[in-house]
Amino acid sequence: MSRKYRTLMTAVTVFATLGGITVVPAQAVVATPVSVTSGTPTVPMSSRGSGDRGPKLLITDTEETAEQSDGPLPFTLADTAVLRASGKQVFAHYFTPYPLSLDNAAPANDYYARNYLKPEGESGKHSAYGGLLRDRPIGRDPISGDYALEDLKTEVKQAIAAGLDGFTVDILSVTSAHWTRVQNLIKAAEAVDPGFKIVLMPDTNGLASVDSATLATAMAKLAASKSVYRLDDNRLVISPFKAEGRTAAWWADWMETMETTHGIEVALVPVFLDFNKNASDFASISYGFSNWGSRNPAGNANLATNITTAHGMGKIWMQPVSVQDERPNQGIFDEAGNTENLRSSWKGAIDGKADWVQLTTWNDYSENTQFAPSVNAGWTYLDINAYYLTCYKLGCPEITKDVAYLTHRIQPVAAAPTYAQTKLMKLRSGSTTARDTVEVLSMLNAAGKVSVTIAGATQIYDAPAGVTAKTFPLKAGTVSATVARDSATVAEVVSPYPITDTPYVQDLHYRAVSSGR
Known part of the structure; x- marks a missing residue:
């Protein structure tokens, strides 16, 4: 994966053209900006990325976290069957270390709260970087029965409600608790909706010591489920993460073992950290290609190049789409530019005509790349994503309801934490x-007047119908926005996350709120 600090006295927006909707940079603003259209769980230290890889606790009812209607959205989300019939697949990368609950305890004092969110958690092993995590899944009360399986059913329901076709599951082990979660995730998909597919993604980092025969046996066991993704010709899709962790020859031999020993023909879709370096070596054995991708707008500026290359080699392409990336334990972050990175990566997938999309990730909270409903963002990123997913599959939908989305960090990038962190995140090369900005992303069915209040100061601009993004300087205090039309308020959003110049720990994860929820 790859990932501005500038204090502005002007509002800016970002370029994005999609489905006839254009957002262009706003002009300089003085007072009123003018819009321009446009046991103890163990978690591996995640190493996925460009060379590798105490938030406020909000507790909601389990029902609310499990299901999403199209009511909160600015458009009517198509039925699941219609979305699936488009032929384009949208999967989300599921990371087994972070299920909804690790111990079935009340969220105020569960394993996440005690050990991952606090600097002193797990006997202080995460104190240098202020705690392992900055966000977590939305909490729930303890439940009876097989809570781990029930939680996975909930996540499958969440993903289906957001329009997704399935999960690509990161397989870190074939023996541990992570392996059990992989098997339970497949069981959960079977129970909820077998049409929701699980793509098997062996992780060559976690499986470095697993031999070919053992991996083949494990994948064959999983492949028995009707929820595991196969092509129409019955080939089993295997999409190894960091495929170059093993040679193309190794994978070719492994595929032969799958066929001769287990009677399973494989369609290999390798996910590379370095696509250009490895594509030619893997071309003869691969059905398609993907890469882990970038997590900042600059890195997602020319995505069509990879897609064109893959198509030119006769392969399908699975495009990574992402929100953001901040890794306290690795001391590194990418600048997502509020929702700019999300919109840019979707633009690349759509304009480049990617065959599949992988949301990276559903729930890797240690890298803060999650789309899943979380404490810091609720459903906001999935709601925004649903619009672009629809554009990708069916063409951009008609906006029938006014919705405004607010995104911002809770501290300036350069703010020093009051907690004695010895390891701080630095911008990825x-x-x-x-940058330090508050963004309003509006989806309006007609032009409206948007008022944005940051730290008590209000600025007003005219937003056209359609999709518009506008940013303002981040300042300590509270943030809110309203959309008015004909003197009536049609949308209102208040961020519950105050901005401070003196954060307790360094926290560069963007918060997100929707007026629709």
């Missing part, structure tokens, strides 16, 4: 420049 090659990333978009770090």
Whole structure:
């Protein structure tokens, strides 16, 4: 994966053209900006990325976290059957270390709260970087029965409600608790909706010591489920993460073992950290290609190049689409530019005509790349994503309801934490420049007047019908926005996350709120 610090006295927006909707940079603003259209769980130290890989606790009812209607959205989300019939697949990368609950305890004092969100958690092993995590799944009360399986059913329901076709599950082990979760995830999909597919993604980092025969046996066991993804010709899709962790020859031999020993023909869709370096070696054995991708707008500026290359080699392409990336334990972050990175990566997938999309990730909270409903963002990123997913599958939908989305960090990038952290996140080399901004992303069915209040100061601009993004300087205090038309308020959103110049720990994860929820 790859991932501005500037204090502005003007509002800016970002370029994005999609489905006839254009958002262009706003002009300089003085007072009123003018819009321009446009046991103890163990978690591996995640190493996925460009060379590798105490938030406020909000508790909601389990029902609310499990299901999403199209009511909160600015458009009517098509039925699941219609979305699936488009032929284009949208999967989300499921990371087994972070299920909804690790111990079935009340969220105020569960394993996440005690050990991952606090700097002193797990006997202080995460104190240098202020705690392992900055966000977590939305909490729930303890439940009876097989809570782990029930939680996975909930996540499958969440993903289906958001329009997704399935999960690509990161397989870190073939023996541990992570392996059990993989098997339970497949069982959960079977129970909820077998049409929701699980793509098997062996992780060559976690499986470095697993031999070919053992891996083949494990994958064959999983492949017995009707929820595991196969092509129409019955080939089993295997999409190894960091495929170059094993040679193309190794994978070719492994595929032969799958066929001769287990009677399973494989369609290999390798996910590379370095696509250009490895594509030619894997071409003869692969059905398609993908890469892990970038997590900042600069890194997602020319995505069509990879897609064109793959298509030119006769392969399908699975495009990574992402929100953001901040990794306290690795001391590194990407500048997502509020929702700019999300919109840019979707633009690349749509314009480049990617065959499949992988949301990276559903729930890797240690890298803060999650789309899943979380404490810091609720359903907001999935709601925004649903619009672009629809554009990708069916063409951009008609906006029938006014919705405004607010995104911002809770501290300036350069703010020093009051907690004695010895390891701070630094901007990843090659990333978009770090910035301190509040963004309003509006989806309106007619032009409206948007008022944005940051730290008590209000600015007003005219937003056209359609999709518009506008950013403002981040300042300590509270943030809210309203959309008015004909003197009536049609949308209102208040962020529950105050901005401070003196954060307790360094926390560069963007918060997100929707007026629709």
